[in-house]
Amino acid sequence: MNSATYDNHSSRYAVGLMSGTSVDGIDAAVVQITDSLDGGMSVRLIAFENSPYPAAVRQDIFDLFDPLKATVNKIGSMNVLLGELYAEAALSVITAAGLRPVDVAVIGSHGQTIYHAPESEQLHGYDIHYTVQIGEGSVIAARTGVPCVSDFRPADMAVGGQGAPLVPFTEYLLYREAHRTLLLQNIGGIGNMTVIPAGCTQEQVYAFDTGPGNMIIDGVVERLYPGQLTMDTGGAIARQGEIHEGLLNLLMQEPYYSQSLPKSTGREQFGSSYIDWLLDYAKREDMKAEDVVATVTKLTAWSIGDAYCRYVRAQNPADALLVGGGGSYNPVLVEFLRQELEPLGVQVMTQEEIGQSSDAKEAVAFALLADYTMKQQPNNLPNVTGAARPIIMGKISY
Numbered sequence: 569m570n571s572a573t574y575d576n577h578s579s580r581y582a583v584g585l586m587s588g589t590s591v592d593g594i595d596a597a598v599v600q601i602t603d604s605l606d607g608g609m610s611v612r613l614i615a616f617e618n619s620p621y622p623a624a625v626r627q628d629i630f631d632l633f634d635p636l637k638a639t640v641n642k643i644g645s646m647n648v649l650l651g652e653l654y655a656e657a658a659l660s661v662i663t664a665a666g667l668r669p670v671d672v673a674v675i676g677s678h679g680q681t682i683y684h685a686p687e688s689e690q691l692h693g694y695d696i697h698y699t700v701q702i703g704e705g706s707v708i709a710a711r712t713g714v715p716c717v718s719d720f721r722p723a724d725m726a727v728g729g730q731g732a733p734l735v736p737f738t739e740y741l742l743y744r745e746a747h748r749t750l751l752l753q754n755i756g757g758i759g760n761m762t763v764i765p766a767g768c769t770q771e772q773v774y775a776f777d778t779g780p781g782n783m784i785i786d787g788v789v790e791r792l793y794p795g796q797l798t799m800d801t802g803g804a805i806a807r808q809g810e811i812h813e814g815l816l817n818l819l820m821q822e823p824y825y826s827q828s829l830p831k832s833t834g835r836e837q838f839g840s841s842y843i844d845w846l847l848d849y850a851k852r853e854d855m856k857a858e859d860v861v862a863t864v865t866k867l868t869a870w871s872i873g874d875a876y877c878r879y880v881r882a883q884n885p886a887d888a889l890l891v892g893g894g895g896s897y898n899p900v901l902v903e904f905l906r907q908e909l910e911p912l913g914v915q916v917m918t919q920e921e922i923g924q925s926s927d928a929k930e931a932v933a934f935a936l937l938a939d940y941t942m943k944q945q946p947n948n949l950p951n952v953t954g955a956a957r958p959i960i961m962g963k964i965s966y
């Protein structure tokens with residue numbers, strides 16, 4: 569029995585596990601959550617680790633993104649394998665925090681998204697929205713002895729939401745300010761923005777996926793430098809390239825950018841077939857590899873600036889955009905973002921520049937979301953996901 573429970577404890581430790589759309593590895597964070605007398609809470613990051621996926625595991629995960637390869641036996645076995653890897657990541661970060669599993673009240677595990685279909689499909693006369701995250705919570709709970717909350721998204725979808733994004737709920741709790749309107753921009757595989765108006769209530773927060781984060785950059789780098797590179801580390805390639813206006817203009821026509829809110833996207837849209845199409849064009853135009861990388865880096869920054877102008881600026885002119893996720897470690901991308909936003913009066917800062925961790929942010933969020941599940945309190949933001957009502961997300965494995 570865990571000594572850390574949800575009865576009469578105003579302070580507890582929670583673990584958050586995140587494996588995002590980039591499939592670069594498992595992020596694991598231990599946080600200490602302390603309730604305050606005014607009904608709020610404080611959250612302190614105690615330890616953080618990233619365990620990269622072995623290359624063969626990463627390849628097996630990518631195979632599951634292709635519905636033709638994702639047979640039910642492969643999904644079933646990877647679900648358990650990822651549960652094992654997530655449990656190891658949790659045990660390791662608990663040790664790094666100087667704790668024992670018995671000290672930890674809950675593990676919140678996002679899992680690995682292998683398919684996300686938030687728009688309605690008709691099946692036998694029913695409206696179907698679905699999303700698939702794997703990484704078995706029962707395995708995580710069994711190996712660690714700590715209750716695990718997993719599979720958060722389906723509950724929001726069951727009440728009409730997109731099942732994403734979920735992190736804004738925690739951004740509202742952790743970042744809101746009385747006098748500044750903040751944009752929290754995550755640049756992972758996908759880019760997503762949370763708008764936190766100055767002095768706002770929970771109902772006034774909104775968020776959406778801006779489009780690709782690093783997904784197109786990673787996709788073209790992997791194809792143009794096969795077996796050598798999986799990302800443009802430090803923006804080294806983009807820095808040497810020039811923007812190709814023809815390709816940039818073509819990519820800017822993607823209908824997702826002007827689709828109305830709420831909206832979310834994923835690898836289904838900006839994954840391998842999109843990269844095939846883009847590289848076919850680049851080949852016909854005889855483009856240099858570095859020019860392709862520079863152009864898609866520029867596109868990514870443009871899509872964020874464009875989203876701000878379309879969906880935010882008129883109602884909520886922002887003071888600052890705080891950049892998190894792996895993209896904040898690409899200085900060329902951050903510089904392009906500054907060029908898009910600073911002329912509009914929006915200061916661009918990375919999480920590191922404000923003393924936080926870009927890497928740990930999403931793992932921390934899932935620790936906090938799981939804490940709410942255990943307290944039986946709603947943890948979605950209907951205004952953000954489009955859900956009809958607040959709901960308690962997450963499935964508990966004891």
Ligand SMILES: Nc1ncnc2c1ncn2[C@@H]1O[C@H](COP(=O)(O)OP(=O)(O)OP(=O)(O)O)[C@@H](O)[C@H]1O
Nearest residue numbers: 588589590756757758782801802893894895897898
């Ligand atoms: N040093 C670096 N230089 C350039 N890019 C980097 C660097 N470090 C990370 N990245 C980029 O960040 C990506 C990983 O970002 P992150 O871990 O935030 O994504 P994720 O959590 O998988 O995605 P999502 O938030 O969409 O689910 C890498 O694939 C790479 O493109």
Ligand SMILES: CC(=O)N[C@H]1[C@@H]2OC[C@@H](O2)[C@@H](O)[C@@H]1O[C@H](C)C(=O)O
Nearest residue numbers: 589681684732733734735758760832
């Ligand atoms: C279905 C899914 O896994 N979506 C991810 C993805 O990666 C970024 C963006 O697209 C966001 O919508 C979401 O993740 C974060 C953790 C979220 O729900 O807030």
